[in-house]
Amino acid sequence: MSSSVIIPIEFDGEVKVGGKNGRHGLRPCLSRFASMLAAMEISSKDEGTKKVIHSVKVGVALTLVSLLYVIDSLYHRVGDNAMWAIMTVVVIFEFHAGAVLSKGLNRGIGTVIGGGLGCLVAVLARKVDGVGNEIIICTSVFISGAGATYVRLIPTIKKKYDYGAMIFILTFNLVVVSCLRADNIIRITSERFSTIFMGFGICLFTCLVFLPNWSSDELHVSVAARFEGLARALGECYEGYLDAASPKENKPAVALSGTCKTILQSKSKDESLAVFAKWEPWHGNFGLSYPWKKYLQIGELLRELAAIVISLKLCLESPGQMIIGDVKGSIDDTLEVSTTCLMWALRELGGSISKMTRCQPEETILPRLKSTGQELSQTVSQAISPCRELRNGNEIMFSSSLVLLMAMAKKVEELAKEVKELGEEAGFNTP
Incomplete structure (x- = not known):
């Protein structure tokens, strides 16, 4: 994962070695310098490098x-x-x-x-x-x-x-x-x-x-990348459920990405990077009073989401889950809609941090999350209605998975508010 910031260098006009543009050798030197910076940027992307x-x-x-x-x-x-x-x-x-x-x-x-x-x-x-x-x-x-x-x-x-x-x-x-x-x-x-x-x-x-390794860059990039990692892990959970519910195809179970485990173990590293970032001078888009505490708060919510994703995988891939009674169709539809919405919301929030653009969750993200939460609540009420008897433990597991998705929707709402506050305090650009 790269923690570097690319600074584009543009030139007006054609760069020539001789003639008017190259008489004093300034433009050719700048061109070579820009090429050198680009080469160093490419080489610095690899962690081993x-x-x-x-x-x-x-x-x-x-x-x-x-x-x-x-x-x-x-x-x-x-x-x-x-x-x-x-x-x-x-x-x-x-x-x-x-x-x-x-x-x-x-x-x-x-x-x-x-x-x-x-x-x-x-x-x-x-x-x-x-x-x-x-x-x-x-x-x-x-x-x-x-x-x-x-x-x-x-x-x-x-x-x-x-x-x-x-x-x-x-x-x-x-x-x-x-x-x-x-x-x-x-x-x-x-x-x-x-x-x-x-x-x-x-x-x-x-x-x-010489090619400084900024703590601030690494913290910013790593936190932004976790949104995509969680969205991918949530998609793997749903794929695992679909594969397990289709025994005729005899597909192997989809393994949960190691991203969740990495996110759960990221607290100490985040705290160290945040402390070091406060000592660094102004560089790129990171000023001296940059709100690094917001990254720690966002990281804490991401760890809670990672724990929910791991629990959700265990519920969705329980043995015999294809037998669910007369509410199976409703639950399947709700699972697909809610999973898709949560993945979309996570990617939108992660993109906002990665591109350093202000997020306005009240316009699109929060309304869709609240609608998804209401749909999950209705499906749970239908699945565990007092007049309906749960036939087996699998139905309880599926009801638990819906409750976990409801909790995840609530956490993503909190996350959206934190990302919005980060954009305001850090002075992100307006999209």
Whole structure:
């Protein structure tokens, strides 16, 4: 699944190598640049290719940061502190650009605060002679370690700033403890800071300049694709019912798509991508205040729908379901109409997010869903009427399948309202 955003580049007029249009070589250069972007876009669509590109970028970053050791003039400036730059690249370089920014800024903030406080405590401890020096050091280490660890356990801090809190503990302890054995601790700390920020700068350069993997793009594309996956899975349920109801053809049962299982397991990934997306700079159609929480709410509703689809499959493909009594024809018609309506609604909503166009569910989607819900309710009332005795468990299973479709219609109505709010808050284009 691609998480990239294609930006078309258009040119007016014919591009020529020579003559008036090509005299200064600008248009040919732009043309070649556009072709290069298109080639990179095509190559970045494959997930395996993106992994290879990420691996190459990590190798490039490590090569660049190793120059601090290889080039003598650079090594004479930073010395053995160049190891901190290498450690920074190894630690914070992640697959997504948002993750690199999140860890890098957390590391920078934790390093500055921890190092600054550590230097302050170290200077104060140096002014105290005798046992007082060790007491100040040990007390400050205990307070900072215990306090920062307690803060890390707060859910909101742990979710966004856990890495920064850990770096604060590490930096503070390194600075404070080393002051007992080292002279000019402020100079040593400043040199380490500079190399750490060198490593962070190299990470940002290689991560953001060369085919960045945006967390926001991946979250947007993956959520939009789940609508089509659920619609396809719902269609497979109905096909499985039709195949099981035609024993003469002896068709194998239609296997439910693995999309539902993937959707059910998507919560943790969505939350991580949403957190990383908030750290990313403005790019494409995603601004700094983009409503990523709406994607999490939509994802939650999609997971509930996936659970209903799995339950619906079990009801529709129960053994002997072709024997249903005098309401079989009515149920078959209702199943076909309701399934078709739900599949259509899911695809419309998914297309709205994918194309980033505003959805107006009150005009078409909600009226059809309410009509489908009423038809399902009437069929259920007919199937389980008090004056009619249910002959077997299969009829109960079919009644349950209709109830599940009613619940699914209600969830899709909620989903349509969430998609509409997303379009309004995100500023989607009006179709």
